Amino acid sequence: MQAPEHTAGSRGSTHPQGRAGAGSVPQTVASLLWLPQAGLLAHALQSLLEGGGARAVVWPAAMLLALGLARGGLEAWGLRRSFRAACERLGDLRAQVARALAARSPLDAARPASGLAASVMAEQAEAVVPYLTRYQPARCKALVVPLAILAAVFPLSWIAALVLLVAAPLIPVFMALVGWRAKAASEAQMVEIGGMNAFLLDRLRGLASLRALGAVDFTAQRLRAAGDSLRRRTMAVLRIAFLSSAVLELFAALGVAMVAAYVGFHLLGQLNYGAWGVRLSLGQGLFVLLLAPAFFEPLRELSLVWHDRAAGEAALAAMARLSEAGTALPGANDAAVPPMAASRAARPPALCVRALEFSHAGTGGAVFDGLDFDVAAGEHVALLADSGAGKTTLLSLLAGLVPVQGGSIRIGDETMSAATASRLRQRTAWLGQKPHIFAGTVQANVALGQPGVGAAEVSTAMWFAALGATAQAHAGAMLGEGGVGLSGGEAVRLALARAVVRPQADLLLVDEPTAHLDAATAEAVTEALLQLAHGKTMLVATHDPVLAARLDRSLRLHAGLIEASEVTP
Numbered sequence: 160m161q162a163p164e165h166t167a168g169s170r171g172s173t174h175p176q177g178r179a180g181a182g183s184v185p186q187t188v189a190s191l192l193w194l195p196q197a198g199l200l201a202h203a204l205q206s207l208l209e210g211g212g213a214r215a216v217v218w219p220a221a222m223l224l225a226l227g228l229a230r231g232g233l234e235a236w237g238l239r240r241s242f243r244a245a246c247e248r249l250g251d252l253r254a255q256v257a258r259a260l261a262a263r264s265p266l267d268a269a270r271p272a273s274g275l276a277a278s279v280m281a282e283q284a285e286a287v288v289p290y291l292t293r294y295q296p297a298r299c300k301a302l303v304v305p306l307a308i309l310a311a312v313f314p315l316s317w318i319a320a321l322v323l324l325v326a327a328p329l330i331p332v333f334m335a336l337v338g339w340r341a342k343a344a345s346e347a348q349m350v351e352i353g354g355m356n357a358f359l360l361d362r363l364r365g366l367a368s369l370r371a372l373g374a375v376d377f378t379a380q381r382l383r384a385a386g387d388s389l390r391r392r393t394m395a396v397l398r399i400a401f402l403s404s405a406v407l408e409l410f411a412a413l414g415v416a417m418v419a420a421y422v423g424f425h426l427l428g429q430l431n432y433g434a435w436g437v438r439l440s441l442g443q444g445l446f447v448l449l450l451a452p453a454f455f456e457p458l459r460e461l462s463l464v465w466h467d468r469a470a471g472e473a474a475l476a477a478m479a480r481l482s483e484a485g486t487a488l489p490g491a492n493d494a495a496v497p498p499m500a501a502s503r504a505a506r507p508p509a510l511c512v513r514a515l516e517f518s519h520a521g522t523g524g525a526v527f528d529g530l531d532f533d534v535a536a537g538e539h540v541a542l543l544a545d546s547g548a549g550k551t552t553l554l555s556l557l558a559g560l561v562p563v564q565g566g567s568i569r570i571g572d573e574t575m576s577a578a579t580a581s582r583l584r585q586r587t588a589w590l591g592q593k594p595h596i597f598a599g600t601v602q603a604n605v606a607l608g609q610p611g612v613g614a615a616e617v618s619t620a621m622w623f624a625a626l627g628a629t630a631q632a633h634a635g636a637m638l639g640e641g642g643v644g645l646s647g648g649e650a651v652r653l654a655l656a657r658a659v660v661r662p663q664a665d666l667l668l669v670d671e672p673t674a675h676l677d678a679a680t681a682e683a684v685t686e687a688l689l690q691l692a693h694g695k696t697m698l699v700a701t702h703d704p705v706l707a708a709r710l711d712r713s714l715r716l717h718a719g720l721i722e723a724s725e726v727t728p
């Protein structure tokens with residue numbers, strides 16, 4: 160497993176806290192400034208008692224003010240630095256997770272549910288910012304400030320220092336025990352949120368089917384149960400957060416009370432030991448008293464952000480899980496590939512498949528075990544086979560969507576490999592069985608972010624795909640998620656239009672373009688496809704004998720091998 164913070168390519172530090180820690184130093188220095196401030200206060204009081212008058216108070220007051228301003232400034236600067244660094248770190252982590260998800264093959268059945276991935280990246284990942292912004296400085300302060308205060312108190316009174324020293328370790332011990340439970344509870348809550356989001360997204364997508372099958376009530380009940388379960392988990396996290404605060408407040412209050420009692424009785428002359436054989440002055444006593452609550456302050460702050468740490472670490476772990484490697488998409492994130500050439504290669508590519516071996520991850524049997532076949536440059540070939548024989552798998556291998564496990568695939572002059580897949584995909588147009596339509600305009604759905612494809616090109620492509628006369632013909636028309644607003648046949652034709660705006664793609668891999676279409680629509684799609692494939696190489700997986708008869712040749716696939724090759728008369 161590769162945690163996102165350790166994945167190559169991050170702009171920042173390899174540690175999750177990395178640059179966010181840069182803001183800790185000014186914030187810690189700001190807290191340490193309380194020591195000279197307390198010293199000045201105690202000194203001013205002592206001078207007043209010794210008859211120094213108002214003049215003895217003026218310069219300590221001025222310095223106190225200056226130190227206060229410096230403290231505020233340092234605190235604000237440190238906080239801003241931490242926040243900015245945390246936001247950058249979160250951006251890096253999100254980019255890394257996105258890259259890891261994009262690097263997984265679409266055929267990887269173990270890919271995280273899209274609802275879960277969206278929930279972790281958009282929502283849960285936000286917990287990383289308070290974790291890095293608040294927890295890291297609080298931890299730094301808790302390590303440094305109490306030690307500095309101990310060092311200042313010890314030379315005045317070893318008893319007061321001892322009281323603080325005994326009270327302090329109890330707090331981290333109890334906090335660690337509580338924090339251990341808090342982390343587990345927070346992780347469980349994250350899993351619950353992710354699961355509920357994935358469930359919601361899936362059910363929303365399948366709302367029409369649920370309604371048709373009368374399963375709406377049952378789904379609502381399951382959603383209610385999931386909501387209840389999430390509420391229980393959230394309450395568990397909150398209970399633990401309150402418990403940790405109570406533990407800390409108790410020990411901090413006991414520590415301060417004991418120091419105050421000691422200093423009080425010592426000044427009254429009732430406890431004459433613990434100050435290295437001398438009696439503390441009122442100013443010294445006040446100094447120790449002022450420092451006692453400040454000793455516990457960083458620990459109190461740490462307790463406040465303890466939940467941030469639990470939530471932040473749980474979010475980091477969730478992102479690490481999303482970054483786990485699965486079946487790789489060959490050549491994914493291949494930055495070295497130049498942008499798609501505007502012009503086509505001189506000749507369409509020939510296909511040469513030799514001794515191809517492939518089996519899906521987690522399944523026993525091989526889909527292909529020594530498959531051989533050729534498609535000549537510019538030839539249009541139908542791939543016929545029974546359902547489940549491996550047509551889609553073969554097209555996916557040819558499109559470089561999944562790595563070849565044995566043998567070779569040659570497209571034109573290049574052999575498919577991780578190094579060439581990305582480049583080869585640029586000359587390939589893929590018309591899948593279920594083209595995904597995004598919620599957005601027709602223009603965005605056809606261009607798919609390709610530069611240089613404007614409204615005019617989209618409109619031409621829509622006419623070419625026989626969609627010019629439909630209500631969605633103009634580039635600005637809105638389409639719903641999953642193709643709402645289009646019929647099944649129109650969605651297939653929209654996929655055709657996507658191929659039309661990529662004239663440089665001279666290898667067409669088409670998966671059952673006429674499945675589930677009536678004869679007239681199938682005919683229209685076939686015509687458009689043949690026109691698009693003119694001067695290009697095309698392999699069409701199909702069960703449709705009418706479509707197969709319009710192509711140059713048919714290959715019959717059976718048991719992972721080419722059984723027959725028939726030239727169309």
Ligand SMILES: Nc1ncnc2c1ncn2[C@@H]1O[C@H](COP(=O)(O)OP(=O)(O)OP(=O)(O)O)[C@@H](O)[C@H]1O
Pocket residue numbers: 265266267268519520522526544545546547548549550551552553
């Ligand atoms: N992502 C996947 N993970 C694991 N197994 C898979 C995956 N996709 C397909 N399979 C299995 O691989 C075999 C070939 O499937 P494929 O989809 O390539 O068949 P097909 O010929 O295209 O079928 P159809 O004509 O029904 O679309 C089937 O046994 C299928 O169950």
